Amino acid sequence: MPELRVHNFALSLDGYAAGANQSLENPLGVGGLGLHEWAFATRTFHKMEGAPGGDESLDDRFAAQGDAGIGATIMGRNMFGPIRGPWGEENWTGWWGDDPPFHHPVFVLTHHLHEPIIMQGGTTFYFVKDGINAALERAFDAADGKDVRLGGGVATIQQYLRTGLIDEMHLALVPILLGTGERLFDHLDGGPAGYTCVEFVSSPSVAHVRLARDA
């Protein structure tokens, strides 16, 4: 059965997955970049950016795993861009340039309708107004037997966690303190019950945790 998977989702020591005040200048919120430096250093990320080199150790194995066997992605609209409310006149097409690193259909959860946006390299952004279950159904259809990756942000993951729809979740624990921002383990009505740690291993900069839904 195809699965819904979360990968490379970084948390600070104090539990934040993004800094406060996301904006065009700070897509990950203030201080949020520090959560992802380990990922930027990997060969997988370098390759995605068309750059040579990069770290090939444990962190890279996890970074690469995030693309393996994935046929579609779901994300919240706050991950897609900084615009809130109606889309307005601006022709926003995501943070990722003309050739986004997905190369498959991406389903963006929103309350505001938007035409699909066809990008270079096989990425098309579809906008889903009728909820997380509908988005998941469309993503599984589009993935055609492959798994679906759930991006962020925090609120989107929380929604899927509350319904128990996530099969596997890889968290990257980064030893920094953000002090404020958006917490992954919040608004979960008693917590992400029914998940168990199935892998726990660390590099010098990150502790990797894989959680799987109990059978």
Add this chain to the structure above:
Amino acid sequence: MPELRVHNFALSLDGYAAGANQSLENPLGVGGLGLHEWAFATRTFHKMEGAPGGDESLDDRFAAQGDAGIGATIMGRNMFGPIRGPWGEENWTGWWGDDPPFHHPVFVLTHHLHEPIIMQGGTTFYFVKDGINAALERAFDAADGKDVRLGGGVATIQQYLRTGLIDEMHLALVPILLGTGERLFDHLDGGPAGYTCVEFVSSPSVAHVRLARDA
């Protein structure tokens, strides 16, 4: 200069340092024991309990560090026992039996006066009603040039973190989910500003983080 140090303070993935509903049966709250299994497995803990054997690897190095150079301990009264409000008639002398593992003066923060309790092996429990600064001063005096260890619980550590009085803090990140309980990084008025990770290293069961106050 003698320092105020926190050691072996375990946190779950979702940020909890203790489970909910602390009681005589569950001194660490429901599920809280799971946070400390790594510590129980160490040689240091075995020795403390008068038992042979125990793990001697990385986790043990951290467990042992918690006693090194310590001359006094401070703890909140919820760590001392399950009694809330006035002490009442019961002759509670702590969770640790007749010969507690401290072997030095222990200062218990409380709103309710209590005579000192002299235990075997060099441990005396003193009860401090006039706040965290007074307790720290008395503990430094008693430690006589050695460092002071700050035990728990969560609320006690938060009080000292808010005032920036902690010099060093060792956290043990344990890959379990508690879902509810007491969070360390909470009620901190914007977070534990001014601390930086100075060591990050993992065993198969715990990621150890040492935070030090910025100079």
